Amino acid sequence: MRKIQTYLLPITFFCIIFGGFVVHILTVDRQQSEMENRPLESANITPSAKEILTGTWSKQVESYISDQFPARDTWMRNYVNFQRVVGKTYLNDKYAVDDKTGWIISKPAAVKPEEELAAFASDLQRLSEGLAEKHIPFTFYSLPAKATYSREPSPSYMPEDAGIANNVKLHELVTAAGVDNIRLYDEMQENFSAERNFFKTDHHWTIRGAYSGYEALIHTLNKRLGETIATIPFDEANTFCLPNKFAGSWNKILYMTVDNNEQICYNEPASFATQFTIYDGTIEGGVTAPYEAVYGRAKQMSPDAIVNYADAYSRDFAELTIVNQNYDSDKHLVVIKDSYFNTIQFHVASHFKTVTILDLRYLEKDIIHYLQNIQPDYVILAYNDRNLKLMPE
Amino acid sequence: MVFSSLIFLYVFLPLVIVVYFISPKMLRNTILLLASLFFYAWGEPKYVLLMMLSIVLNYVLGIVIENTASQSKRKTLLWLVIVSNLAILGYYKYAGFFVEIVNNYLTQPIEWQAVPLPIGISFYTFQALSYVIDVYRKDVKAQRNFLDLSLFITLFPQLVAGPIVRYQTVAEQIKKRIATAEDWMIGTRRFVQGLAKKVLIANPMGEVADHVFSLSGGDLTTGTAWIGILAYSLQIYFDFSGYSDMAIGLARIFGFKFEENFNYPYIAQSVTDFWRRWHISLSSWFRDYVYFPLGGSRVSHEWKLYRNLLVVWTLTGFWHGASWTFMAWGFYYGILICLEKWVLLKWLARIPRIVRHMYILMIVMIGWVFFRANDFTYAFSFIKTMFGLSDAALYNYETILLTKDYALYFVIAIIFAMPIYKLYQTWSEQKAAASLSFDWGLRITQSIYYGALLLFITMFLVNATHNPFIYFRF
Numbered sequence: 001m002r003k004i005q006t007y008l009l010p011i012t013f014f015c016i017i018f019g020g021f022v023v024h025i026l027t028v029d030r031q032q033s034e035m036e037n038r039p040l041e042s043a044n045i046t047p048s049a050k051e052i053l054t055g056t057w058s059k060q061v062e063s064y065i066s067d068q069f070p071a072r073d074t075w076m077r078n079y080v081n082f083q084r085v086v087g088k089t090y091l092n093d094k095y096a097v098d099d100k101t102g103w104i105i106s107k108p109a110a111v112k113p114e115e116e117l118a119a120f121a122s123d124l125q126r127l128s129e130g131l132a133e134k135h136i137p138f139t140f141y142s143l144p145a146k147a148t149y150s151r152e153p154s155p156s157y158m159p160e161d162a163g164i165a166n167n168v169k170l171h172e173l174v175t176a177a178g179v180d181n182i183r184l185y186d187e188m189q190e191n192f193s194a195e196r197n198f199f200k201t202d203h204h205w206t207i208r209g210a211y212s213g214y215e216a217l218i219h220t221l222n223k224r225l226g227e228t229i230a231t232i233p234f235d236e237a238n239t240f241c242l243p244n245k246f247a248g249s250w251n252k253i254l255y256m257t258v259d260n261n262e263q264i265c266y267n268e269p270a271s272f273a274t275q276f277t278i279y280d281g282t283i284e285g286g287v288t289a290p291y292e293a294v295y296g297r298a299k300q301m302s303p304d305a306i307v308n309y310a311d312a313y314s315r316d317f318a319e320l321t322i323v324n325q326n327y328d329s330d331k332h333l334v335v336i337k338d339s340y341f342n343t344i345q346f347h348v349a350s351h352f353k354t355v356t357i358l359d360l361r362y363l364e365k366d367i368i369h370y371l372q373n374i375q376p377d378y379v380i381l382a383y384n385d386r387n388l389k390l391m392p393e
Numbered sequence: 394m395v396f397s398s399l400i401f402l403y404v405f406l407p408l409v410i411v412v413y414f415i416s417p418k419m420l421r422n423t424i425l426l427l428a429s430l431f432f433y434a435w436g437e438p439k440y441v442l443l444m445m446l447s448i449v450l451n452y453v454l455g456i457v458i459e460n461t462a463s464q465s466k467r468k469t470l471l472w473l474v475i476v477s478n479l480a481i482l483g484y485y486k487y488a489g490f491f492v493e494i495v496n497n498y499l500t501q502p503i504e505w506q507a508v509p510l511p512i513g514i515s516f517y518t519f520q521a522l523s524y525v526i527d528v529y530r531k532d533v534k535a536q537r538n539f540l541d542l543s544l545f546i547t548l549f550p551q552l553v554a555g556p557i558v559r560y561q562t563v564a565e566q567i568k569k570r571i572a573t574a575e576d577w578m579i580g581t582r583r584f585v586q587g588l589a590k591k592v593l594i595a596n597p598m599g600e601v602a603d604h605v606f607s608l609s610g611g612d613l614t615t616g617t618a619w620i621g622i623l624a625y626s627l628q629i630y631f632d633f634s635g636y637s638d639m640a641i642g643l644a645r646i647f648g649f650k651f652e653e654n655f656n657y658p659y660i661a662q663s664v665t666d667f668w669r670r671w672h673i674s675l676s677s678w679f680r681d682y683v684y685f686p687l688g689g690s691r692v693s694h695e696w697k698l699y700r701n702l703l704v705v706w707t708l709t710g711f712w713h714g715a716s717w718t719f720m721a722w723g724f725y726y727g728i729l730i731c732l733e734k735w736v737l738l739k740w741l742a743r744i745p746r747i748v749r750h751m752y753i754l755m756i757v758m759i760g761w762v763f764f765r766a767n768d769f770t771y772a773f774s775f776i777k778t779m780f781g782l783s784d785a786a787l788y789n790y791e792t793i794l795l796t797k798d799y800a801l802y803f804v805i806a807i808i809f810a811m812p813i814y815k816l817y818q819t820w821s822e823q824k825a826a827a828s829l830s831f832d833w834g835l836r837i838t839q840s841i842y843y844g845a846l847l848l849f850i851t852m853f854l855v856n857a858t859h860n861p862f863i864y865f866r867f
Contacts, residue, residue: 006836009836012840013843020403058394
């Protein structure tokens with residue numbers, strides 16, 4: 001006998017799956033995932049026969065359905081919240097959160113195989129020797145990373161993070177390879193404070209940590225360049241913070257589920273806005289960019305906008321050439337860098353006549369030949385100490 | 394296409410349901426066939442042709458066998474169809490394995506380019522074989538309608554990972570079936586249950602098992618090894634029985650009634666009992682098409698019974714994959730079943746029930762080590778670590794982390810590996826049959842519960858990083 005109540009479950013089920021389908025059709029596709037920091041799959045409605053027959057198209061469609069699933073970020077955020085409710089130690093298998101303080105701590109890194117570190121050391125040696133052919137001095141800098149020096153609170157039973165051990169071993173190998181190198185942490189140890197130097201919810205250093213790094217960097221460069229450059233003193237009174245909410249990179253991976261009151265702060269002299277001519281690329285390319293468009297773009301954003309590290313300081317340019325009218329040294333410095341350097345690029349540039357900043361992730365040039373051609377006075381490679389490859393991740 | 398994927402759940406399934414149920418009845422089998430071919434072609438379009446070849450072969454030879462009067466010719470034709478089916482299966486699944494063995498004895502090795510295994514080939518080949526053998530045995534009439542035979546072999550709910558449906562089971566249903574509201578309700582409920590088993594239990598258990606089985610010898614402790622094998626035991630059960638539930642549930646929505654494939658195997662009290670509860674459709678296939686033809690237990694000498702058992706179980710292991718570890722796994726069960734038949738069952742009957750449970754769980758978990766490991770060296774090393782026979786520590790941070798993070802999943806998995814929910818379901822359905830108000834309450838509660846469960850599963854699927862079904866590779 002058919003009973004009306006028997007239909008309730010199948011109707012509920014059908015409404016959910018068919019409703020999901022309809023909402024999916026009606027929802028406008030997104031181009032980019034802010035949280036995942038990656039482009040989302042778009043619909044390929046004209047696949048080729050080859051794409052269909054090889055199964056490539058079906059994979060694209062599956063990615064498209066997954067990427068453009070209605071309210072994807074909400075589902076993802078709820079999943080992170082669910083993990084927190086059930087007491088998962090490392091959310092999304094990556095980060096532990098201390099809810100009392102709002103600190104996000106990464107899962108401890110394992111000891112890197114020596115071959116991996118040796119490969120990086122070998123790349124640095126090749127770079128150093130290539131530059132030496134043209135008498136261009138080179139120094140490798142490792143900058144202290146949050147993941148390496150901000151380890152508390154970690155569960156007591158977890159092993160020590162191997163970041164420091166990996167970093168020390170790398171420097172031993174680099175020294176053995178005859179490459180000049182600096183562990184910037186060694187120069188910053190005095191009053192080093194993870195709480196002060198790093199963001200709670202992002203993997204970068206704060207303006208205060210970056211400033212300490214800048215001071216140590218200039219101090220060590222002075223010795224190598226035979227200069228006596230005085231760093232710009234950190235002036236607390238000169239610190240300017242944005243009212244915007246901060247989207248820390250690790251918090252974004254956790255779908256902004258960690259409450260925090262972090263702010264983006266700046267400490268720069270007013271002269272920075274006028275003393276540089278900035279080229280997006282080479283001077284010969286002639287494409288200039290105003291200071292405000294390169295550094296501190298978030299200052300122009302609405303106070304309601306959520307700001308990430310790249311908006312706050314600088315995005316990664318493949319090549320940036322900064323010509324300084326008010327320099328201490330007439331030398332041409334080249335910095336091969338990762339995103340850690342973005343915070344202090346103009347602080348460093350303010351001392352030299354020309355600074356070229358290169359990011360190998362985006363630069364499509366043979367780095368050794370290019371540097372041999374432009375003949376700078378000095379080249380440094382400054383990566384945070386979790387980056388253990390010439391091509392940073 | 395995978396059942397536990399957003400594209401299946403929110404695109405393929407709703408569209409198939411709509412098109413199927415708004416179509417006239419005469420077109421429904423064609424729609425299901427087209428949907429099944431599309432479902433299969435989704436990931437590997439070219440292998441649809443291989444499947445079609447298999448269908449044509451079995452269709453033609455099924456009719457030819459039926460039309461042949463001479464018993465010797467019928468037998469020859471049967472062997473032809475068996476060899477042809479096994480040749481296709483063998484080429485894709487076993488050729489590389491045998492070439493490797495032969496190459497060990499050759500100075501000039503045979504060159505072999507590995508071919509990808511067409512998904513579900515072991516399942517649909519066995520299903521097709523059962524049809525032709527049944528025709529030969531005159532248990533069923535050969536299917537003259539090509540579309541209907543194609544639908545039997547390709548029906549998407551069971552196409553890629555079973556259960557291995559017998560033609561006898563669905564022959565009538567292919568011709569004529571009615572999907573009632575009760576079928577939809579039972580089918581929906583079963584499908585969501587299976588989906589939950591897969592997504593909420595098997596996948597997290599898979600994360601644990603994959604992690605533990607990827608640890609190198611130095612990092613594996615006794616505690617972690619036990620967590621790993623317990624996780625794998627639960628993963629494989631919930632993964633495969635979840636798939637079977639989804640297959641049975643989906644088929645029921647379209648009016649098909651499949652046989653059960655699992656019956657709470659981890660509550661078994663002997664190996665013999667375990668195999669009556671685990672992958673029932675495969676065990677019964679081997680029983681009916683290999684064990685009985687070999688003579689089964691009706692043999693002139695007792696050793697022949699043990700021989701038959703060992704042959705059947707080694708083949709069962711080999712069906713799972715072309716490797717020595719799978720064969721060893723099957724042989725291991727063959728030996729244990731022989732021992733049980735010989736003496737163990739009598740002993741087991743005398744010991745307390747809890748000890749019998751411990752015995753079977755231990756046997757099964759050790760078996761799963763061989764099933765999961767890539768080679769014997771790893772399997773034996775893992776077992777040594779489990780029993781403290783290696784230099785491994787008792788536990789380390791991995792043990793604590795996995796225990797802490799997955800304790801809830803383990804508890805839920807163990808509860809649902811026992812027939813507690815089934816008892817509740819039986820009780821509630823009986824009560825609903827006796828009381829209209831209870832029936833209304835139950836249906837409303839079920840709708841809310843399963844609807845919420847589906848949404849909860851969706852949350853996991855949107856985040857899914859670990860989703861393949863273990864039995865897809867067989």
